[in-house]
Amino acid sequence: MNHFEKYCTTFVQSVGSKEGAVSPAIINSASFAYATPETAEGIFDGSVKKPLYSRMGNPTSAKLENILAEMDGGVGAVATSSGMAATTLATTSLLACGNEIISIGGLFGGTYALFTETLTRFGVKTHFFDVDEFEAIENAINENTKIIFLESVGNPNMRLPDIKRVAQIANSAGVVFMVDNTITPMSIAPLKLGADIVVYSTTKIISGNASALGGCAVFRAINDGEDKFKTPRYKWMENFIKGAGKMALIANTKKRAMRDFGMSANANASYLTMLGLETLPLRMDRVIKSIEIIAKELDANGLNINHPCLTKHPHHERYLNDFKDGCGTLFTIDMETKERAYAFLSKSKLATLTANIGDSRTLALHMGSTIYRDFDEETKKFLGITDGLIRVSIGLENPQDIIEDFLAAAK
Numbered sequence: 001m002n003h004f005e006k007y008c009t010t011f012v013q014s015v016g017s018k019e020g021a022v023s024p025a026i027i028n029s030a031s032f033a034y035a036t037p038e039t040a041e042g043i044f045d046g047s048v049k050k051p052l053y054s055r056m057g058n059p060t061s062a063k064l065e066n067i068l069a070e071m072d073g074g075v076g077a078v079a080t081s082s083g084m085a086a087t088t089l090a091t092t093s094l095l096a097c098g099n100e101i102i103s104i105g106g107l108f109g110g111t112y113a114l115f116t117e118t119l120t121r122f123g124v125k126t127h128f129f130d131v132d133e134f135e136a137i138e139n140a141i142n143e144n145t146k147i148i149f150l151e152s153v154g155n156p157n158m159r160l161p162d163i164k165r166v167a168q169i170a171n172s173a174g175v176v177f178m179v180d181n182t183i184t185p186m187s188i189a190p191l192k193l194g195a196d197i198v199v200y201s202t203t204k205i206i207s208g209n210a211s212a213l214g215g216c217a218v219f220r221a222i223n224d225g226e227d228k229f230k231t232p233r234y235k236w237m238e239n240f241i242k243g244a245g246k247m248a249l250i251a252n253t254k255k256r257a258m259r260d261f262g263m264s265a266n267a268n269a270s271y272l273t274m275l276g277l278e279t280l281p282l283r284m285d286r287v288i289k290s291i292e293i294i295a296k297e298l299d300a301n302g303l304n305i306n307h308p309c310l311t312k313h314p315h316h317e318r319y320l321n322d323f324k325d326g327c328g329t330l331f332t333i334d335m336e337t338k339e340r341a342y343a344f345l346s347k348s349k350l351a352t353l354t355a356n357i358g359d360s361r362t363l364a365l366h367m368g369s370t371i372y373r374d375f376d377e378e379t380k381k382f383l384g385i386t387d388g389l390i391r392v393s394i395g396l397e398n399p400q401d402i403i404e405d406f407l408a409a410a411k
């Protein structure tokens with residue numbers, strides 16, 4: 001039985017109901033009526049578990065949150081309006097002016113901009129490292145470090161992290177370890193590898209068909225005994241742990257970020273995301289098989305492909321050992337010049353040119369002229385953006401059709 005099989009059972013079983021409407025109800029209400037003043041008081045003090053107001057949580061989104069928390073072995077989750085919202089929510093709930101983030105690996109453009117442009121305006125500094133700079137990462141930790149942030153797969157540099165080793169560094173220093181697992185849901189279970197918080201853009205392969213923008217942050221339970229959240233580094237957590245016990249990270253996130261920033265998920269998007277979840281294991285299974293066939297065949301035919309399934313990739317061993325369920329839907333093609341990249345993209349009949357990834361269709365985009373157009377040369381070099389770089393997200397098409405189309409486009 002492969003790793004996705006158990007999710008084939010749990011996702012369809014938990015999305016559908018056994019009584020009444022099978023498909024999840026879309027609760028399109030911004031506010032919720034409280035039957036009595038006493039109920040209202042109970043809802044506000046947390047003793048009555050009923051919806052308060054949709055900014056603080058919606059029943060349709062709550063269903064999605066429960067399924068994603070279960071997927072990752074978390075104690076709970078908070079759905080958000082986008083993937084960037086999930087990262088903003090999870091990071092800002094732990095940060096204050098003067099704090100620092102350690103960011104590891106090739107970073108999604110929006111996250112890079114959040115760390116370098118936006119959070120800096122609020123006095124938060126981020127140090128950036130390549131996935132293999134273990135010693136430098138350890139040395140960069142100080143008493144102001146609140147988060148070690150990592151992407152499960154470098155997008156678009158395709159470098160793979162040693163998640164367990166980074167978790168060890170974070171856990172022995174008592175610093176929160178947060179993983180953006182957008183590209184590898186189910187394939188990688190960050191909480192089981194030692195992370196504290198996982199963030200997702202559900203817009204990508206979880207929804208899978210460009211129908212809904214969304215995100216989610218999944219949190220681990222606070223431990224009964226020792227816990228990094230009970231140390232002076234996270235001193236304010238004392239109150240949340242007193243009030244919410246093992247659920248304290250959910251309470252912290254809602255009170256210190258969601259309530260005031262309001263990046264809440266809407267019920268319609270959460271519904272569409274759950275429809276995507278039902279088939280996620282099937283789609284993931286197909287793509288991680290197709291992508292190896294396609295990457296190897298294109299590379300053998302002279303295209304410069306970057307994917308860790310290729311023996312030339314510096315993290316090929318890590319791919320074989322730690323990424324047994326694949327590393328998602330992406331590879332890149334380096335066409336050397338912008339002109340050749342444009343020619344390829346114009347000639348391909350199958351690729352849809354868009355900034356999205358993880359779609360049912362194969363997608364492609366020239367990186368330097370789009371997502372990374374505003375980045376300076378040094379940053380582009382760090383993030384692995386070369387002039388001819390095309391990022392491809394493989395879809396559900398027949399792999400042979402994609403190979404033929406791409407080889408014709410590269411001529």
Ligand SMILES: *Cc1c(COP(=O)(O)O)cnc(C)c1O
Nearest residue numbers: 082083084108180182201203214
């Ligand atoms: C797309 C993406 C995001 C941001 O998600 P949105 O839903 O577009 O806000 C964050 N991280 C990664 C790895 C992504 O691919």
